[in-house]
Each structure stands twice: as structure tokens, then as C-alpha cells.
Amino acid sequence: MRNKGDFLFTSESVSEGHPDKVADRISDTVLDAFLTADGESRVACETLVTTNRIVLAGEVRGPASVTPEQLIEGAREAVRDIGYDQPGFSWKNAEVEYYLHAQSADIAVGVDSAGEKDEGAGDQGIMFGFATRETESLMPAPLHYAHGILHRIRDLRKAGDPRAAALQPDAKSQVTLRYVDGKPVGATSVVISTQHVEGASQQAIREDLRSVVKDILPEGWMCPEEEFYVNPTGVFVIGGPDGDCGLTGRKIIVDTYGGAAPHGGGAFSGKDPTKVDRSAAYACRYLAKNIVAAGLADACTLQISYAIGVSHPLSVYVDLAETGKDVDEDKLGRVLREVMDLSPRGIRKHLRLNRPIYTQTSAYGHFGRTPDAAKDDFTWEKTDLVDTLRSAFNR
Known part of the structure; x- marks a missing residue:
């Protein structure tokens, strides 16, 4: 913009009742079920919803205590909470098909830490974050x-x-x-x-x-x-899945900045935080928001890139859109690497992402939300780096 x-x-x-958002909600319900049982679970759950049918597919690695029956019941409860009990789509009698299976060993060997090897990114990709003074939430x-x-x-x-x-x-x-x-x-x-x-x-x-x-x-x-x-x-x-088929991850612009900022292309819902599509996008928003909240600029776009199996980001790019307050963008990029560990593990630890906090992110945007102190959710919306960033530029 x-x-x-x-x-x-x-x-x-x-809304949460849009077919694609129903799918996102179910995928994040599956994720939260695994993280409740074990915060180190690996989940990549895709959901399809259509007329009285729900299909769960994807890859998982987690405790056996999380059963298919539990996840199927969780999917029904998600649909019930959204409010669907209609002839063409009802939480009571929709058929739920289960096709989740074990995570690929080839992915696991590149991502997991072992010996002297640090944990790597779950995939290659580019992630963006954005903040602007247009609203109190620093969203477009x-x-x-x-x-x-x-x-x-x-x-x-x-x-x-x-x-x-x-x-x-x-x-x-x-x-x-x-x-x-x-x-x-x-x-x-x-x-x-x-x-x-x-x-x-x-x-x-x-x-x-x-x-x-x-x-x-x-x-x-x-x-x-x-x-x-x-x-x-x-x-x-x-309406709903009876009117249109819904799939996880098809509302990525709604989930982020409404087209006001670039998007790297990766969806969020159903992915555990080792997937940098999700966690690094949260980190980018967190850093961009703190930059603007610190008064260093009126708008900020960040880009971070990763390679699968590599722990450190390949690049950190900062664009203040000519709104910077006498701040050198190259220096700011270096400062960001110092104030936050941008490895996948570092992001998860800093933002406390290995917890079942994702169901509530699945509708009405992942960004610009108000953290709930009791739940300690939406940690990427906090502005606790403001003083650190100001000090780095003697403000």
C-alpha cells in the first residue's frame, strides 16, 4: 500500500463460519490436541469440508494418547461451537474421514536437532511482517x-x-x-x-x-x-460447507494484512510452530509491531527467509517506507538479529509457541488481536521490545 x-x-x-475458516478451525483444533499432550508434537493437518463431510489429512508425530477418535470428536465440537446444525452440514451427523499419518522421516532428519546439529527450519520460504500507525492495533x-x-x-x-x-x-x-x-x-x-x-x-x-x-x-x-x-x-x-467446499489455508490474505503488505505464500492453520511458515511470520509481525510502537517508524515491513534444515535465517530485510525517524534500515536489521534469536527454536521459546493457543487464531485474523493475559496467547502482539529497540538507537 x-x-x-x-x-x-x-x-x-x-467469518468463522466461512467454509475455508471452518477447515482452518478444525486443523488448529487438531494441532492444539497434540500440543496439549506434548508440546514437541509435529503437526501438518489439512482439512476439507463439504456437504455433511469432513476430511482430515496430513502428517503428524506425537503421543499415541491422541487418538483418531479424539480428533474426530474435536472436529465435531469445533463445528458445533461455530454453530452448524443444518440439514446440509451438522456437527451431529457429518461424516468424518481420517487420513492423518506419520511425518516423513526425510523431513524429520532435516528439522530435528541431534548431536552437534541445531534444529533446522521445517521448510524453505519467505515470511513477511507488517505494522502501521493507521489503527491502535497497528494494523491496516x-x-x-x-x-x-x-x-x-x-x-x-x-x-x-x-x-x-x-x-x-x-x-x-x-x-x-x-x-x-x-x-x-x-x-x-x-x-x-x-x-x-x-x-x-x-x-x-x-x-x-x-x-x-x-x-x-x-x-x-x-x-x-x-x-x-x-x-x-x-x-x-x-451457505457454509453445504454451499461451498472449504479447505485449510485458502484465506492467507484475510489471515495477515488484507493485501496492504506482501505475503510469502504460506498458510498458518494446522501447522505446528517448527513450520516457519507460521512461527517466523509471527516473529516478523512481532518485530515490525515493536519497531512502530517504539516510534522508530510509522510503518514497517519485514522479510525473513529460511532454508529447510538450516537453523539461522538466510536474510533479514527491513523497509520503513520512508517513514523512519532517522533510523538506518541496515543497522535495524542487524539489531533485530541481536534482540531476538530468529532460529526456529529461538522463535518458539521467545514467543512461547509450543502451547495449545492456536484454535482462537483461526478466524478474524492472526494479527492485530489483543492478548489475553490469563491465556498468555497472541504473544506476537506484545510490545515488550520497545525499550530495547529505543535503547539501540539512543531514544
Whole structure:
């Protein structure tokens, strides 16, 4: 995203009931089950959901106490919590097929530590992190508000609020903001498509959702009425996995920065933290957020690269988008290597990732979330490196 000038920018979000997010939720439920039993478990779980069918596949290495029956029951409970008990997709009677098998020995030998060999990255790849002063969460504003709209609708639906009485779990939102001199000043359009019960009044849904959007957007930011779109096709009764097949890992832009920053291409859900697709992307967000929170820049993009079986990152790239406060980007890259061990094991230890904390990440974004002190989750959203970074630049 440009940091200067006047332009429009759009981001979308999808609800926990979107077919792809149902798949993400189940995959992370499997991961958390293994990490609950053994924090050193290895998991790469892919899930497919369609009309009354759930398919679990992938590779795992963990204790035998985690049984197929337990994971199948966990998948059903995830669907139940999302809210699906419909003729075409129900937690009660959906058929669950189980195809998880042992992790490849060829991968394990490259990743595991042994003798003098340190633990290597679980795969090659490039990971990005981003932060911006556009919102209090240091996230891009269009995605921040797109997530917020659907999260509020979810809360209303689960609380039995009259405004969500006719709504079902599957939903999408899309927010377009106008930027003036690089700063967001208001919405030019908002789109919400939400599954609903048969016979629901579209006008009533529109009126109820208008109030939700106004609650989420800053005062005076609501788009013109003619640019507020609710269920543009006119009806959305058949939804969720009964309406569209869902797969793990297909909403990577929704999961990260809504298109406002680069993406390395790797998905998160269902992967244990030895997979740098996930853990290093969390580390990148953590470092970028701390840089911006420390006042070193108004925006920051980081890139880190790895090779499978190699413990250290091959590169650390910093781009402050010409917003740095007299900070040398090359020096900052070196400082980041000093303040955080960016090996796969170092990232896991620093952010305490070998714990069952992933189910709640599977919808409404992995970034920009508020850590729960009791659960000690979303550790990559903490800003506990601010003083260290300021000291490195004598601030």
C-alpha cells in the first residue's frame, strides 16, 4: 500500500463460519490436541469440508494418547461451537474421514536437532511482517474494520441479540477506505454478505447491520447509503460447507494484512510452530509491531527467509517506507538479529509457541488481536521490545 497521496484501498474478512475458516478451525483444533499432550508434537493437518463431510489429512508425530477418535470428536465440537446444525452440514451427523499419518522421516532428519546439529527450519520460504500507525492495533485500517464488523456480528449471534436473530454462521465483509495524504479518513463502500434463515427480511437485516457497521467504524466514517451493500445477490440461505467446499489455508490474505503488505505464500492453520511458515511470520509481525510502537517508524515491513534444515535465517530485510525517524534500515536489521534469536527454536521459546493457543487464531485474523493475559496467547502482539529497540538507537 502506498504511504502517501490520495487513493482508495479495500480489504475483506470472512467469518468463522466461512467454509475455508471452518477447515482452518478444525486443523488448529487438531494441532492444539497434540500440543496439549506434548508440546514437541509435529503437526501438518489439512482439512476439507463439504456437504455433511469432513476430511482430515496430513502428517503428524506425537503421543499415541491422541487418538483418531479424539480428533474426530474435536472436529465435531469445533463445528458445533461455530454453530452448524443444518440439514446440509451438522456437527451431529457429518461424516468424518481420517487420513492423518506419520511425518516423513526425510523431513524429520532435516528439522530435528541431534548431536552437534541445531534444529533446522521445517521448510524453505519467505515470511513477511507488517505494522502501521493507521489503527491502535497497528494494523491496516481496511482489514481492521472488516474483521471488526464480522467479529461483532459473531458476538451478537452467539449472545442471541435480536439484531442477529436471523443470521447464520457464514459471512463475508469488505471495507473500502479513502486515504488522503496517505491517511484513512472514511469509508467509501462497505459490503456484507451473511447467511440467514429462510424467509428473513433483507431490509431488516440491512438495518440491523447498518447499526453494527456504525458501531465499528469511527464516527463520521460511514459510507454513503447507496454504497452500503448487504447480500447483493438478494438471498443467502444455503451457505457454509453445504454451499461451498472449504479447505485449510485458502484465506492467507484475510489471515495477515488484507493485501496492504506482501505475503510469502504460506498458510498458518494446522501447522505446528517448527513450520516457519507460521512461527517466523509471527516473529516478523512481532518485530515490525515493536519497531512502530517504539516510534522508530510509522510503518514497517519485514522479510525473513529460511532454508529447510538450516537453523539461522538466510536474510533479514527491513523497509520503513520512508517513514523512519532517522533510523538506518541496515543497522535495524542487524539489531533485530541481536534482540531476538530468529532460529526456529529461538522463535518458539521467545514467543512461547509450543502451547495449545492456536484454535482462537483461526478466524478474524492472526494479527492485530489483543492478548489475553490469563491465556498468555497472541504473544506476537506484545510490545515488550520497545525499550530495547529505543535503547539501540539512543531514544
